[in-house]
Amino acid sequence: MSENIISQEQKRKIDWWKEKGIEPYGRKFLKQDIYQILENQTGEVSIAGRIMGIRKHGKAAFCDISDASGKIQAYLKKDIIGEPLWENFKNLDIGDIVGIQGELFKTHTEQLTILIKNFILLSKNLRSLPEKWHGLKDIEIRYRKRYLDLIMNHDVKNIFITRTKILSLIREFLNNKNFIEVETPMMHPIVGGAQAKPFITHHNALDIDLYLRIAPELYLKRLLVGGMENVYEINRSFRNEGISTLHNPEFTMLEAYSAYKDCEEMINLTEEILIYIIEKIYGKTEFIYQEKNINFQKPWKRILWTDIWKEIGINQWDNYQEVKNKAIEYHLEIEGNENVYDLLDLIFSKKIQTQFIQPTFVIGYPKEISPLAKSYKDNPDITERFELYISGLEVANAYSELNDPVEQEKRFQEEVKKATPDRPKTVDQDYIETLEYGMPPAGGLGIGIDRMVMLLTNSSSIRDVILFPLLKQKT
């Protein structure tokens, strides 16, 4: 891909308009939405939009005009608009933005068309649009120049409209349940709330390093202490890790917390939210993702995390040798320095998770990998936590929140022992102090919005649901 240079022809055209005394970049124009016109089908109309096609026929021409709401054909006749406007028209190109006034009629083929009586150039396009038939296919250009992707590829626009719709539906659902939407800091003095490498930035006036948040969790739970019983945030988190079809360095998460609830109630909430959205988007509780039908009719499958290991023949999930043998049996690549949790995660992500096509709650994760979750009363090694898998993708993570400050401090200290330079860990004393004031028992839920949008728009890459995914700069 090379930076294209504005051609002599295109410069000549700009000059042509200027010489005519017409500003090629116009101003406010009173327009109707094309969609409305297509609905009403009659009368004098005024529209504005981008010229997507021109078919000239001697001293007449057809144009396709498209705006945010739709696309309509316009017909131009020299003997109606007169010589001067006809000359102007000859200096329009595909891609120009114009305002048009005219009257609706139907062509011989019964196509609703605007008979142009007057038009005005509102913005000159100096670069030729991608090819009208094949459109813009180059994936790199589609991501780098998303505006072209949106102009040329109708489906792409729909994906982002659906994304916005999903976000409104989530807010609508939670607001109706008396949840309060809040905004918490994006810049954190201490890394917390998840296991991930953070981005580091610096505040000059305070002369301190700050971390872009990897999760909002600890701030949202401070709000539980403050008496907000149902809170949520939908916003970006940042993780300084690899980029893939499932990972973008900045991504959007929903985190919701509900006081006096627990993990089990978060399962209900998760089911309700998803079904609410899916029914509003699809009008039913199932849809196709990547050629597989996914059915959200309740009850959704539930499986205990500990039972997963029994099912594949591991008697003691915390028996390192037994787990390692299984990993070897599966021909998984291991380096030797993994602990038992690493190996379990490896087996899970390679061999187990991909099988959970239908919505599946995996319930009861070990304490060691769940530092913010409350343990079961009768089993201190396992926490009241679930992850939801759909089509092999981890979509949600939730648990009963640990609200015991003494226990939380111990857990933090264990985490600090696992810290690496890449993944700094600090005991968040301020958070411990917050818990010391008393946090109500609560359930917390996190949903990866981008992945959910992927599922609901049948997108195979996270880049297809993020308007401007991070790409390397071209040098």
Added chain:
RNA sequence: GGGCCGCUAGCUCACCAGGUAGAGCACCGCCCUUUUAAGGCGGGGGUAGCAGGUUCAAGUCCUGCGCGGCCUACCA
């Protein structure tokens, strides 16, 4: 980070036994007043991602680099 693939006109793509670059759309000129991938005739436009190498000769073969895609490794 590793593996595979791609990068040719603004866009979509050809040419690939190495012989000095083509088509369609877009753009320009002429003809055409109900087309819709409108049509007809003519025209302009390319340091073939970048840098080396092999060769009489490289878009084509080799090496390195850049960017991207897919797979793979870690976080959601």
